[in-house]
Structure formats: C-alpha cells, structure tokens
Amino acid sequence: MKILVCISKAPDTTSKIAFTQDNSRFDENGVQYIVNPYDEWYALVRALEIKESSGAEVTIITVGTTSDEAIMRKALAIGADEAVRIDSEPNDAYFVATAIADYAKDKSFDLVLTGKETINFNGSQLGGMIAEALNAPYISIASKLDVSGNTLTLEREIAGGVEVVEVSLPSVVSCAKGMAEQRIPNMRGIMAARTKPLQVLAPNKTDQLTHYVAFASPSAKSGVKLIDPNNMDELVSLLHNEAKVI
Amino acid sequence: MKNIVYIQANGTLPKAAFEVVSYAHQLGGTVTVLATGSLNSDALSVLGSYGANEVIVNRAITGNDDQTIAAWLAQHIAGAHNLVFSHDFNGKAIAPRLSVKLKAGFISGAVALPEADGSIKVNVFSGKAFGYVKSNTAQRIISLLPNSVAPSMTGNACTVQEVNESMGDSRIKVLSVKKPEGTIPLPEAELVVSAGRGLKGPENWGMIEDLANALGAATACSRPVADIGWRPHHEHVGQTGVAIRPNLYIAVGISGAIQHLAGVNGSKVIVVINPDSEAPFFKAADYGVVGDAFEVVPKLVEAVKKFRANS
Ligand SMILES: Cc1cc2nc3c(=O)[nH]c(=O)nc-3n(C[C@H](O)[C@H](O)[C@H](O)COP(=O)(O)OP(=O)(O)OC[C@H]3O[C@@H](n4cnc5c(N)ncnc54)[C@H](O)[C@@H]3O)c2cc1C
Ligand SMILES: Nc1ncnc2c1ncn2[C@@H]1O[C@H](COP(=O)(O)O)[C@@H](O)[C@H]1O
Numbered sequence: 001m002k003i004l005v006c007i008s009k010a011p012d013t014t015s016k017i018a019f020t021q022d023n024s025r026f027d028e029n030g031v032q033y034i035v036n037p038y039d040e041w042y043a044l045v046r047a048l049e050i051k052e053s054s055g056a057e058v059t060i061i062t063v064g065t066t067s068d069e070a071i072m073r074k075a076l077a078i079g080a081d082e083a084v085r086i087d088s089e090p091n092d093a094y095f096v097a098t099a100i101a102d103y104a105k106d107k108s109f110d111l112v113l114t115g116k117e118t119i120n121f122n123g124s125q126l127g128g129m130i131a132e133a134l135n136a137p138y139i140s141i142a143s144k145l146d147v148s149g150n151t152l153t154l155e156r157e158i159a160g161g162v163e164v165v166e167v168s169l170p171s172v173v174s175c176a177k178g179m180a181e182q183r184i185p186n187m188r189g190i191m192a193a194r195t196k197p198l199q200v201l202a203p204n205k206t207d208q209l210t211h212y213v214a215f216a217s218p219s220a221k222s223g224v225k226l227i228d229p230n231n232m233d234e235l236v237s238l239l240h241n242e243a244k245v246i
Numbered sequence: 247m248k249n250i251v252y253i254q255a256n257g258t259l260p261k262a263a264f265e266v267v268s269y270a271h272q273l274g275g276t277v278t279v280l281a282t283g284s285l286n287s288d289a290l291s292v293l294g295s296y297g298a299n300e301v302i303v304n305r306a307i308t309g310n311d312d313q314t315i316a317a318w319l320a321q322h323i324a325g326a327h328n329l330v331f332s333h334d335f336n337g338k339a340i341a342p343r344l345s346v347k348l349k350a351g352f353i354s355g356a357v358a359l360p361e362a363d364g365s366i367k368v369n370v371f372s373g374k375a376f377g378y379v380k381s382n383t384a385q386r387i388i389s390l391l392p393n394s395v396a397p398s399m400t401g402n403a404c405t406v407q408e409v410n411e412s413m414g415d416s417r418i419k420v421l422s423v424k425k426p427e428g429t430i431p432l433p434e435a436e437l438v439v440s441a442g443r444g445l446k447g448p449e450n451w452g453m454i455e456d457l458a459n460a461l462g463a464a465t466a467c468s469r470p471v472a473d474i475g476w477r478p479h480h481e482h483v484g485q486t487g488v489a490i491r492p493n494l495y496i497a498v499g500i501s502g503a504i505q506h507l508a509g510v511n512g513s514k515v516i517v518v519i520n521p522d523s524e525a526p527f528f529k530a531a532d533y534g535v536v537g538d539a540f541e542v543v544p545k546l547v548e549a550v551k552k553f554r555a556n557s
Binding site: 225236245 | 254260310312313316333334335336338339340341342343344345346347349350351352353354355363365367369370371372373374375376377378379380381382383417418419420421422423424425426431434436437461479482485486487489493494504505508511514515517518528529530531532533534535536537538541542545546548549550552553557
C-alpha cells in the first residue's frame, strides 16, 4: 500500500501574529515553525500506524521553499519513508493542490491524507481540490480511519453528528482529532531522517485563482468590566441590557 | 448579477441556510438556491423572505456525497457570478471540488461582504487575524463562516421547483449515523458555556449543564479536559478543536491560553469566571468575575433562572 501525506508548515501555536508594516505579509520575525498539527498528529501518525500494522510505504509531500525542509525532516524523523518538495511559494490553494495532484497522478497512491486545515490559513480547501483533480472520493474531517484490504472504514463529522462510512481505495481523506495520538521523534528517528531521500521538483505551470490583498489584526478589546462575585443579577442585567446577548 | 447558494435541506433549515441566502442577496442581483434533501416545498419557500428568488430542490440526491452534489451544481451554474456555501462540513468538501471543476477562485471562511476593491475578509491564524482575499477569476466561490453575517428578512416571494436529477451512486457508502441526543451543535450555538481544568473533575459539570440549560446554551470545554476524558472530544474548542463565534461565550475555570483563545475570540461577548485575577483570559474578556466557580456558578444559574422567569 502506498500512502501520500500532505504536510505544511505552520507558525508555532504560541507565536505572536503580526504583519509587516504595509500589512501585506505575515511578519516572520522570531517565529518558530512546526509541522501543521493536523498533518503531524493525525494524518502522518495514522499513516505510520497503518504501515506498522499492515505494511505501507509513506511519502510526505510539501509545496514550499527550502525553508520548509526543517519541518519535512521532522516528519521523516517521526517515521515517513521519503519526502518530496515541490519548489514554490504556496500562495494559493488551487496552485498547491494542482501541484500535488500532478505529482500523485501517475504514482498509484492508494491513499492521500491531508490535515483538516492549516492553522495559519484555515482554508480546509486542499483535500477536496486534490480529490477533484484526481477524480477520487473525498472523506473530509475524518476522526477515525481503518483499512482492510481495499476498503476504508471512516468516521466523519456531519451536521450535529458523526457518520460512519465505507469507501474503496484510492481515496483522499482529511484528518482531524481522534484519528491518532501525537508522537515524539526519538534519537534513532532523527539520525535516520538525515539520510532519507528528499526529492526537490519544479512545479508545473499552473494558474493561481486567488491572492491575498492585505492582512489585519483584530481590534483590541476595550478592557474587561469586573463584576462582584456576589452580584450575579448585575451580570445578567448587563448581558441583557448592555451587551444584548440574552 | 446572478448568485447561487447551495444548502442541504433535511429536517428543519439551520440558521446557516438563512445566513447564506441573506449574504447572497446582499451581494446584489438575483439569488437561486440549489438544494438537496427531503424538506418539503412549503418549508423551503421561507427562503424567499431572506432574499431567494427561486429554489430548485433535487430529490434524487439525499446524502452528503460531495462528488455527486458538486457534479449536479456544476450543471446549474452557467452565468453565475457568485456561488455561496456555508463554511460547514458540507461546504468544506463541495466548494473546493467545484473550484477545481469550474476553475473558479475559492474564498474560504468569509466573515463579511466584499470590500470596495472586491476583496473579501476571511479569518486567518485561527481567528487571531484577518486576511483580505481576492479571486482572480470572474466567477467566484465563497464559503461563509457561521454566525458572521446576521440573516435579514426582506420579504420576497419565491418559487420552489422540485427536480429529480440523479448523478449516479455515491462512491461513499454510509453505514450508520451517530447523533448526540438533544444537544445544540456547537458551531451553530449562539450561546456557549465552557469549562476547563479549574473544575477539578468531571463530577462537577452538573452546574455547567445547569447554567447551559437555564440559558439555552451549548456546552464546550478546553483541550486538556477532553484529552483526560472528562468531556467528549466534540466539545473541545480552540486552535486544534472546534472554532466557534457565538454571541456569548462564558468561560469557567479556563486560563485562556493562546491556543484556546484562537478558537473562541471571534465570540461577540466573552464572560470569564476565574479566581486568579492574573489569568490571561481576563485580557480577552468583556465581563469578568474574579471568584471561585463553585460559589459563583450556582449564583449565576439562580440569577439567569430569575431573569428568564420574569421576561
Ligand atoms: C499545539 C497546541 C495546540 C493546543 N490547542 C488547544 C485548543 O485547541 N484548545 C485548548 O483549550 N487548549 C489547547 N492547547 C492547550 C493550551 O495551551 C492550554 O494548556 C489549555 O487551554 C489549558 O486548559 P485549561 O484552561 O482548562 O487549564 P489550565 O491552564 O490548567 O487552567 C485552569 C484555570 O482554572 C482556574 N481555576 C482553578 N480553580 C478554579 C475554581 N475553583 N473556579 C474557577 N476557576 C478555577 C485556574 O486559575 C486556571 O486559570 C494547545 C496546546 C498546544 C501546544
Ligand atoms: N503547501 C502545502 N504543501 C503540502 N500540503 C499542504 C500545503 N498547504 C496545505 N497542505 C495540506 O492541506 C491541508 C489543508 O490545508 P488548507 O486547505 O490550507 O487548510 C493541510 O492540513 C495539509 O495537509
């Protein structure tokens, strides 16, 4: 079985989110990058569990620049077999999805996994786009994934509940909490990662369908109004008369 | 200008359906709603009052399969400028497919109507910032974050047409559906009561549920609480859990770590109850009560009950 896991880099969850002076770009000053948590904790670790239980070859793919190789090495240290980097700025979801689908289309992957979303752009776009480009079924926001022969059984989020579904390989799945647990790479993994293959490919010429014009930070709260813990009637009255939320 | 909205119509229409129809109406021009599901025509005609001109409901598609739904929508969108979805589990699967199928720019997670330059404000960095995104194509696809734009009634009449256009069998077979009983789904809830590790143990959640029931609110929790198994995973809010934007978020015994705030700071009003006046959450709060949850929450429950009884 061949599994492709899409990995993206994201700023560490404690990073200060600021933008350059003209608000055109994310300010990377002092920012530490990590593997996007959904990609690492759920998609990659579940792929590795499948590899351990029934045998699989796990390839990771990232559309990014040389600066993404640190997080790719981390994914290799956790246990992926090989890595592919499509050498380009990942500016637009369609562009990234097309690059990944172009790479995947003649390599007969049985399963393509993505995270539920990136924590920096929160688009939840890529999985569906790759599935359409590969003409494959797409199971989004899955919290459980089991493989038996040629069949996947999954649980996924639907309106106010969870649906248990079955689908044949090949398929595309976006992975969310519940699927697997975080793993910390060990020394042997880190050493082995240094020599695992990391292939760099040029992207095909593809259009971009969207672009960011600017960024903005939310306006600061005007300050908290403190209420006497013995006067909850006042809190209720403020929520009704002042805030108008109840 | 021609606008198309997709909704799924089974059971009662969710608030998100009214939001997307209102949004499309406010974009200007006509609004056609393409629906799948079993909801009857009378119930669908209500969408007229939110700005729909016509509703076309396909009875041949009943499930959630993004591939058949996207294929059906693609047959009906000729000449449409905007295609609007809710940014829910459905929109997140169908809209990206259509973007590739139609080669139309997809603006995901919109929180407002377009700006003068045509860009649209979206949530980025899990609610810690906003971006303004522009489509490079004339036809664009927009998914709207729930609870971002208030639905408004304009009072039109609309036609409802039933069609039976099968797009073949879904490749995804549904084996079963689990629905949590009687709870309000978190992303749709307007009022949310949430609690964290400060509650000391799962046996103390009774007062949180009392408060939620008194208000008619949904319940949520911080991540460690879901991880230890005090509360179910679907209640976990934050950067790695569910992101919510309710009108009111009451946080009890939660410190307000940046990853927690990321999923809730889109809330319109935040109330924090915590004995530690230095807890970071107070910086993000509108109203704060510095006090012990075990004393404050029962009093708040009584105050809410009294208020509800008198109004
Ligand atoms: C990559 C990453 C992602 C994460 N994602 C999330 C996420 O999505 N969501 C999330 O919630 N967390 C997330 N976290 C964890 C986050 O950093 C915090 O650890 C977590 O939010 C703390 O939960 P808490 O506030 O319940 O507990 P604590 O931080 O332990 O806070 C407990 C609070 O209760 C108060 N308290 C004590 N006694 C009482 C009392 N009697 N009455 C009232 N209050 C009392 C204390 O003063 C304290 O402020 C993430 C962390 C990482 C590293
Ligand atoms: N530049 C990228 N390279 C490879 N995979 C990516 C990239 N960006 C996003 N992904 C994958 O797509 C998922 C969803 O991303 P998004 O649609 O941006 O929210 C992520 O969780 C990753 O698995």
